[in-house]
Amino acid sequence: MNAEFPSGLSAAEAAARRAAEGPNELGTEQKRTLQAIAVEVAREPMFLLLLGAGAIYAAMGDIHEAMILLGFVFVIMAVTILQERRTENTLEALRDLSSPRALVIRDGTPQRISGREVVRDDIVILTEGDRVPADGEVLQAHELATDESMLTGESVAVAKFAGDGAMFAGTMVVRGQGLMRVTAVGGKTELGRIGKSLKDIAIESSPLHDEVGLLTRRLAMIGVGLCLMLSSLYWILRGGWLEGLLAGITLAMGILPQEFPVIMIVFLAMGARRIAQQRVLTRRLNAIETLGETTVLCVDKTGTLTQNRMTVTTLSVGGKCLDAHALPGDNLPEEYHELLEYAVLASEIDPHDPMEQAFHRFARNYLANTEHLHPDWALAREYELSPALLAMSHLWQDHNGQHDVVAAKGAVEAIADLCHLEGSELEEVMQQAEDLAKRGLRVLGIARAEHSANASWPAIQHDFDFRLVGLIGLADPLRDEVPAAIAECRRAGIRVVMITGDHPRTARAIAAAAGIDGDEVLTGAELAGMTTSELARRIAGVNVFARVTPQQKLAIVEALKANGEIVAMTGDGVNDAPALKSAHIGIAMGKRGTDVAREAASLVLLEDDFSAIVSAIRLGRRIFANLRQALIYTLAVHVPIIGLSILPLLLGLPLVLAPIHIAFLELVIDPACSVVFEAEKGSDKLMEQPPRSPAERLVSSRQLVTSLVLGLLTSAVTAGIYSWLISHGKAAEEARALAFVVLVAANTALIFACRAREPGWHKLFDGLARTSILVIAATLTGLAIVTLVPSICAAFAFRPPPLQEWLQAFLIGIGMMALFVIAQNLLQKKGEGTMSFPGNTK
Template sequence: MPTDQATPLREAPTLQGLSAAEAARRLAAEGPNLLPGSAPKSMLAIVRDVVTEPMFLMLLAAGGIYLALGDRAEAMFLLGFVFVVIGITLAQERKTQRALESLRDLSAPRALVIRDGQEQRIAGREVVRGDLLVLHEGDRIAADALLIDGQIEVDESLLTGEAVPVTKLPAAAGTMQTMQAPAPGGDGTPGLFASTVVTRGVGIAEVYATAAHTAVGRIGADLATTVQPPSALQQDSRRLVRNLGTGAVVLAFAQVLLGWWWNGQPLLESLLSGIALAMAILPEEIPVILTVFLALGAWRISRQKVLTRVVTAVEALGAITVLAVDKTGTLTINRMAVAELASADEHFRPEGASELPEHFHLLTEFAMLATPGDPFDPMEKAIQQFGHQWLQGTEHVHDGREPEFEYALSGEILAMTRVFASDEPGVHLLATKGAPEAVADLCHLDAGQRDAIRRQVEAMAERGLRVLGVARGRWKGAAPAPDQSPPWPQSQHDFDFDFLGLVALADPPRPEVPAALAECRRAGVRVIMMTGDHPATARAIARQVGLSERPEIITGAELETLDDAALRERLRHVDLCARLQPRHKLRLVQLLRASGEVVAMTGDGVNDAPALKAADVGIAMGERGTDVAREAAALVLLDDSFARIVAAIRQGRRIDGNIRKATRFVFAVHAPIIALAMVPTLLHWPVLLLPVHIVLLELLIDPACSIVFEAEAEDSDTMERAPRPVSDSPFAFVPLLWSVLQGLGMAAVLLAGQAWLVHQGWHPDQGRAVVFSTLVLGVLLLILANRDLSRPALWGVTDPNPWLWRMATGMGMLLAAVLGIPWLRRLMGLALPDSQGLVVAASLLALCLAWLELVRLAGRLLGASGKAGRGTARPPERLRP
């Protein structure tokens, strides 16, 4: 249906807006323009969360038991450890919050304002009362304001529940000083409201309320905050931790009974043994791994100029199998220029020309009339720039001439018509541009004329040019009622047009795209172009950048005729989709996902929002994209470069791989701790591990998980293997089985060493010192072994990781302190090892290393190492050629 055209804007330079100094003063006095939301956790809240964790409740219980036994030193050590862990947790939380805050600063809505007479783009939080907002289609309004110039349509469904956009008209002069706060909804009002969306037109508005004083802010904090549901990975981890927690309680209770009844230990000592076992079983590092890795991963991706708006989308990056991309601005540089004009059999190319031939003046004039005077679209900008360059000073340039009515581009007619008053009373001038076949249809050309135009278009499109048809017309409408516009026809087909010719525009490919596409192919990621352009243009660009050599293309018209089964079969053989409408993109994305693919989708317009939302990873354009598209997407490209998408996929795979490495390490390192806490009780041996030993081991395990593995560089073959299947969880049975096998083998070695020491009559403190020292150094072996399953553990010692050797140094210092400081040695129940003890420890460590190598070789032989964390299995190939 036709809609009224926006009224002309006053020139922005004539509006001064606030001065920079006054804006800064108001920002300081009234605060930032932020809606009520969730504040970062306070230190007190973090401390409360820490001390209510099961691990630390057990520490407190163990400390109380030591006090009851009269062992004040052990009690103070355990209770002091609570404060150490609180400090570590605070540091990790702060590091995570800093990363998230930097992302929030990047992702905050931005506003175009006029200050000191100049348009400038600022963060939405910096908008103040009195600012002049310049609004375009697709913008999300930053604050409550009054429209003072232009005419726009706004979607206010956030406030009113009505899905139909409402028309906004400028307020009368002086309204700001006398008005009462307007209410949302209703056509013809000047009131604009924060968080609503401009769906059409251009306007200028003056801000009268910000932050909590806006209509949205008054509704309450809940409107501005959203609770992100847990991701699949988080749900899996919580389920696993919950199950292990239940098992820990059961086994700890059994340990207490066995120690008290089976071994005849005092009840309090049996309780300590049970607490130690429960602490050994609980993998409390898993939630830390997910929180830290995903938050810092999003921050690392932002350094690649890709903003992560939804942190959990980082998970999906490593599993992407299909990348659906637009052509303009993503594969090309989005700097359109008119490259050729065609009229009948005549052609004009501006390169090397000194003037525009006379018979092309009319074509250029009506192409300009069919285009807004201050357009946002790069193609329309190119048309206006071309016209001003070649027709400046002639009667064919009509700057400031505004249409009386406009027929917008629609899915039914891929052309737009602007209607102007003419010098002849009652007669209107029509200017139309759009898809050549649509414009030819409006001109009611015969088959021969259409065929000639089609051949011209195909020849231009084969050279990668985007082609538009241009037509003009005259219409004498029925006499209007007094003070009313003529009764405009319902459709553009009700007019008569004369075809003037073709305008071809060029948008060269980005130079980095061919290499990025080649990297996608090596990584097993299929790239599909989804564009509204002519099929031949899409094919030409695809050939230039190396996206596809296959000539077959699906068009929007063909897509309409296919059911899902037929379309799925066509997609097996087609990489290019052209002449698509937004609803076509949405259907393609949904079909790909239903076929088992993990889909990333790029988009920039308001109409792309449904497809971006439907994709596993929606990717919006940061430079040319609308606010609506950015808010519907999970990622935002800050410079619109396709290569950034590939860099994000690389980073996503790195993060996914490091999560798997850290998870393998956690389960591998807990296995020997559990065995050393449980088995001595069953065999009537002296207790090997007490809570004091386990808390020291936690001092090593926590930073190894959250710091060392997070800083791991990507594997050399990160982009040489297929995407991991979505079902390939790091908490799946097979990868965890191989991790536990690593730890159980180490446990067997250490328990065998302890049996030999007991048989040789070593004092329990001496034996415990040898086993505990070997276990501490074994933690370092497990870090090295799980960095890369494809090669021996010690081969990776030279691989760069800034935190690995700091961690190793810390381990050495901790072990030296425990063994070298007399009071700490007594506290831990250890004895200073002699030379024989050092030989035994070194021998046990060598056997542990040999076991880890044996597990690695067995895993490679059986193909399980890939399953255990490398994601080498190829995803479903249902729509793959």
């Protein structure tokens, strides 16, 4: 490809064009506008019930009560809309970060930008594995071909030539390199026109969403039934159908778990944001659900476990080895010059591969100003690496000699095959390679050949008469944090499997240094000869795979899944996409990964760092544990609302709760169940327990028992206090205020009980987040205002009680924390409620 790049647009020109023509978006993503969110919130049953209650108050002539209730409706709607909008902004930011990237030339300099930032007339640099960001025309091409099957249905790659080839947005570069000028973006591209028809396609929900939705619908049906029953009972016992309907609406509002969807949205969106802080982008939110279930983590060696910065360590010629680290200054013995010369000739001119970059760096240091570097030679033909032959060759022309020069590099056994080595000569070379591999080095063979300048080029590499030049050993040091991260995975019951294209000896050495059990190594050649059932059987005890092709990664993933494992898989190449998509959690490399790998994956690592994967799994477990605790709390706080709606009627007492009280409680419950529990740091023991079983329910029967017990305790104490006050001559308004103080204080105590990682007093206040303190403080401040300020008390049908009695009621509510702890300890001992604490996953 021509080294002279066009200068491209200036930053100012690009900004002006984007402002005029809009971003490069296909318009197929289903984004929720502020108006759409408001409409969705207004349709929620809770708000419809509040509006219905306000209408009944107005029909009864109580306009003041109706207006106050309507005010609460708008306050709750505003809080809900604000929270959902914030969540949508979080998701939008993540969408921007995880969108396909494009390498464009701006102000004469290549720059990596988001695909949505590409504008018309941008110059885009394309390489193998890239997703074409927009429609355009080819300016330069070097063996360039694209897969256009997504547009045409034709699976054969389409070759592209400079000045005679159109590129289309969304297609994939499967071979070569090139430059293109963008001619159309966004909806004006061929893919954009097709994409307009996709706007109405619904997004498939995840299993966790389905489970929460089912739980919500069941509770809603129960709420409707009890609402009708209570309304009828009130009408029969006390008369007045409007008052009965109000009582029924109050009960329905108490049962309806409208917080569940809020919890799901907040936890998954904020969880994705927290994971993004670990430099891991979440492309599919349901991956967060699966992280805690991961039992096997399949990882590449290069760049994930290692630093992905290869260095030339050893040179071997004629059986004699040279330690590159021991070289004085820039003095390389002459006998090793040819080996390094042909290693460079067998590499790309402008390499991206770490090994080829290492060859070029080493050559610049030791071959500068010698005849062994050939900047004036022309690369005439490339013979690419293939699954059948793990070697590649370059044919060079110097236009002065009678022979073209061919340089080859690749796996030692492949180079030995090209050189037709046999007998003792082959045995000696393979022993040298094995000795180097035992030291954890990546070993490549280097060969050379000559070809008549006037003869036609052979179709395959085997038709050249190659001669072995020597071997080169390269080292890719292990990342410092890897051994500790793998040890953490082992403690968490997660099996780490390393898959590499390296020599088995190299793989075993790296596995040992990383802490992976690599006593047995399976090679790609062995995998190729196995049946599906045999592979599934053998794979159960093997953690290291060497000489594996990208296509064989898919077979490994499928075999692990067949054994019942929950598999997370890393990958970076075009051919890794099937394995990434097949794995339960596909993890693409952000820096060295291709666009097709990123699009097939659920998670994208911005830094190709193994410890980031472990951090994401830890966060996934924390998010699920906190989500579970939020639901347990939500179920528990609804029980006393139901009890206080029914018990007064059955006991012949004035009603405690009206719709306005439920509205206030909703303002308390929503932030508590979402913001407070989402901010929990989780147990320190989350990564010391086995992975969660996929069959484990979000809220089990044991957890449901815990919620009911805690809720019933709150109901009994609050109803008992209210009944006692009424029986001792306390006015209904004052008794109602004191009972409300007990209820809200007890709900606050319930937060501490539900967030405790383990039962016991010493765990109640551990790691309380600043956000949680603010929410609790705001709740208690609001409680004091509505029960002590006379003008506001009247709106709630309260009468301000004496301060001493208010404090006594508050202490009774907070003091219920002791009952909660006792109940949790008893349930723990009986084997019930074992799952009630975030630290427990079994």
